[in-house]
Amino acid sequence: MDDQELDRAFVALGDPVRRAMIARLSRGPATVGQLAEPFPITMQAVSRHIKVLEDAGLVTRSRDAQRRPVHLEAAALEQLTAWIDRYRLDAERAYRRLDAVLAAAGTVPASPPSRTPRTTDTKKEKES
Secondary structure, eight states: OOHHHHHHHHHHHTSHHHHHHHHHHTTSOBOHHHHHTTSSSOHHHHHHHHHHHHHTTSEEEOOBTTBOOEEEOHHHHHHHHHHHHHHHHHHHHHHHHHHHHHHHHTSSOSSOOOOOOHHHHHHHHHHO
């Protein structure tokens, strides 16, 4: 994906209504009416949301007689996931290297100590 495609996809996913539509479409194709059901918005607004998702390449529409079902483009989501994973994996590698350096220096225990919830700490402080 190029930068413009990424921008369009992330802008499209930045809206909670469109994210909910993507979640619904992950279970299978749906009509505009089916996508509109959970939202207190007009059909025109729903159509605009679908258009944004379509322009971002996240959904497509097909024709089935009088119906025009909306379909999730799983490949587009896979491309977004791959883009995110590249940076997540780089960050994880950097943290693992830092952990190894700190463990070798003896400044950090091999596993982090378990900690009680902060509310317990605050409660003990007040009792003192």
